[in-house]
Amino acid sequence: VLAAPDARVVATMDLLVEGRHFRRDWTGPYDIGATAAARNLADVAAMGAAPTALLLGLALPGDLAADWVRELARGMAAEAARAGASVAGGDLSSADTITIAVTALGDLAGADPVTRAGARPGDQVAVAGRLGASAAGLALLTAGRSGPAGLVAAYQRPEPPYAAGPQAAAAGATAMIDVSDGLLQDLGHVAAASGVLIGISAGRLPAAPDLAAAAAVLGGAADPRAWLLTGGEDHALVATFPAGQDLPPGWTAIGTVSAAPDGRPGAVTVDGELPPGPGGWDHFRAAGGYSR
Amino acid sequence: VLAAPDARVVATMDLLVEGRHFRRDWTGPYDIGATAAARNLADVAAMGAAPTALLLGLALPGDLAADWVRELARGMAAEAARAGASVAGGDLSSADTITIAVTALGDLAGADPVTRAGARPGDQVAVAGRLGASAAGLALLTAGRSGPAGLVAAYQRPEPPYAAGPQAAAAGATAMIDVSDGLLQDLGHVAAASGVLIGISAGRLPAAPDLAAAAAVLGGAADPRAWLLTGGEDHALVATFPAGQDLPPGWTAIGTVSAAPDGRPGAVTVDGELPPGPGGWDHFRAAGGYSR
Numbered sequence: 375v376l377a378a379p380d381a382r383v384v385a386t387m388d389l390l391v392e393g394r395h396f397r398r399d400w401t402g403p404y405d406i407g408a409t410a411a412a413r414n415l416a417d418v419a420a421m422g423a424a425p426t427a428l429l430l431g432l433a434l435p436g437d438l439a440a441d442w443v444r445e446l447a448r449g450m451a452a453e454a455a456r457a458g459a460s461v462a463g464g465d466l467s468s469a470d471t472i473t474i475a476v477t478a479l480g481d482l483a484g485a486d487p488v489t490r491a492g493a494r495p496g497d498q499v500a501v502a503g504r505l506g507a508s509a510a511g512l513a514l515l516t517a518g519r520s521g522p523a524g525l526v527a528a529y530q531r532p533e534p535p536y537a538a539g540p541q542a543a544a545a546g547a548t549a550m551i552d553v554s555d556g557l558l559q560d561l562g563h564v565a566a567a568s569g570v571l572i573g574i575s576a577g578r579l580p581a582a583p584d585l586a587a588a589a590a591v592l593g594g595a596a597d598p599r600a601w602l603l604t605g606g607e608d609h610a611l612v613a614t615f616p617a618g619q620d621l622p623p624g625w626t627a628i629g630t631v632s633a634a635p636d637g638r639p640g641a642v643t644v645d646g647e648l649p650p651g652p653g654g655w656d657h658f659r660a661a662g663g664y665s666r
Numbered sequence: 667v668l669a670a671p672d673a674r675v676v677a678t679m680d681l682l683v684e685g686r687h688f689r690r691d692w693t694g695p696y697d698i699g700a701t702a703a704a705r706n707l708a709d710v711a712a713m714g715a716a717p718t719a720l721l722l723g724l725a726l727p728g729d730l731a732a733d734w735v736r737e738l739a740r741g742m743a744a745e746a747a748r749a750g751a752s753v754a755g756g757d758l759s760s761a762d763t764i765t766i767a768v769t770a771l772g773d774l775a776g777a778d779p780v781t782r783a784g785a786r787p788g789d790q791v792a793v794a795g796r797l798g799a800s801a802a803g804l805a806l807l808t809a810g811r812s813g814p815a816g817l818v819a820a821y822q823r824p825e826p827p828y829a830a831g832p833q834a835a836a837a838g839a840t841a842m843i844d845v846s847d848g849l850l851q852d853l854g855h856v857a858a859a860s861g862v863l864i865g866i867s868a869g870r871l872p873a874a875p876d877l878a879a880a881a882a883v884l885g886g887a888a889d890p891r892a893w894l895l896t897g898g899e900d901h902a903l904v905a906t907f908p909a910g911q912d913l914p915p916g917w918t919a920i921g922t923v924s925a926a927p928d929g930r931p932g933a934v935t936v937d938g939e940l941p942p943g944p945g946g947w948d949h950f951r952a953a954g955g956y957s958r
Binding site for chain 2: 375376377378379380381382383384385386387388389390391393394395421427429430431432433462463464465466467468469470471473475477479482487
């Protein structure tokens with residue numbers, strides 16, 4: 375029985391499956407637990423709500439070390455605390471593969487929820503949190519590299535800017551989403567739900583530190599522009615704000631909203647151009663290969 | 667964003683894993699979906715709350731037929747509707763094994779939650795819903811039988827008496843739980859949490875219809891007394907009520923609560939005797955074999 379002082383509750387659920395969402399040889403249990411929490415807590419923050427509680431469902435092989443599970447629980451509890459929430463309950467089952475199901479609940483404290491559907495022509499587009507870091511860390515691990523360490527750590531455990539969500543809502547944000555599938559794809563959801571065109575400037579994106587260093591380490595295989603535009607899992611928040619509205623601390627303007635051209639609602643342009651191909655990654659469309 | 671008019675929300679989560687909680691050759695997708703919903707909705711009802719919403723996390727093999735998933739969703743939605751709730755959201759992932767994670771939310775409508783910890787010496791013990799039916803159905807399927815059909819259907823899809831939960835709360839129930847692991851084990855949780863002794867009379871248990879017929883079909887392998895006392899998954903509700911309190915419709919008195927003898931809080935007796943051995947089934951203690 376959890377408090378819901380607002381008389382509404384924001385609820386979201388996410389699944390993480392070993393081999394799909396994490397690899398035990400790439401990420402330790404503390405970071406896996408923290409990431410499982412972060413994915414859901416960021417979804418709550420992206421509605422403009424303050425996270426209050428997590429429920430955790432764990433399906434685990436019977437021969438998994440108890441210490442591994444303890445570390446996972448510790449990481450999850452720490453990330454929940456970072457967002458102001460607690461782990462309130464859950465369920466355990468045996469299974470051949472580790473599956474982590476997390477439900478996050480949140481409170482709107484009287485504010486209207488911020489959805490994907492409220493962006494209006496003329497609005498500013500802004501981002502809080504880091505972009506490209508998790509994708510760069512994954513590229514480094516895939517190439518057998520262990521650094522730059524900050525990017526590998528960003529892949530292993532995102533750091534969503536939870537407080538930025540309610541702050542954006544209080545500042546009048548008209549639409550918001552967290553960047554879980556890549557900036558272009560997630561902004562595409564906002565553009566489609568709002569029936570608008572969203573234009574961003576690549577030069578204004580707040581690139582994670584060390585992206586250039588990672589590109590130098592990886593040489594020709596690196597694509598820092600793709601990390602920024604299509605890299606998911608950093609759980610930055612991206613929102614639209616009324617024109618002229620001062621942005622809250624931590625938010626960086628990256629573009630503007632305009633009316634959708636005839637027959638093209640939902641498009642996102644980069645420096646005025648429509649990017650080629652899909653902007654992100656989909657569990658069932660992906661032909662193969664490992665991805666977060 | 668869900669309504670929580672009571673300013674509190676009851677939240678519970680359960681996992682179902684293929685091969686552990688269901689077999690596709692024994693139970694169809696509609697019933698699997700309905701069962702996944704029922705397990706969680708019954709947990710909410712057992713707090714005395716009215717279920718309001720489900721979140722569904724589905725991890726599925728990419729080659730699973732879309733029709734199978736549609737039927738699962740249809741069964742889940744139908745069972746939610748039967749309890750007065752709706753399926754409000756969720757998540758999808760690919761996986762090698764089907765895993766179903768369900769979160770149920772509920773509303774207390776101003777009532778105090780009924781926990782496991784409130785049973786007091788002198789209280790009556792009563793049950794609503796059926797006992798032994800699911801276990802008998804599992805025994806029949808394990809033996810390669812397809813009937814009595816009502817018991818096989820009870821294994822494939824429980825029918826928790828959702829409304830009996832809030833009705834018991836309104837009638838002053840002091841403790842309540844749903845029978846998911848077997849009557850003795852679940853009453854044991856109430857006895858332990860309340861620090862009392864619970865005594866039940868085997869002859870007063872409302873046996874599911876056809877248990878005797880199933881026993882006749884199975885011959886020496888059948889144990890109808892064990893089905894009633896230790897069979898889980900029927901999701902009957904069992905509660906304690908103050909002495910002399912009229913029971914709401916659908917509730918049957920089966921025993922009484924007394925003070926725990928020294929050093930034995932949490933015990934449950936049947937006809938005055940402590941049953942031998944554990945009273946139910948545990949995912950991690952079970953040495954092997956198939957079980958719900």
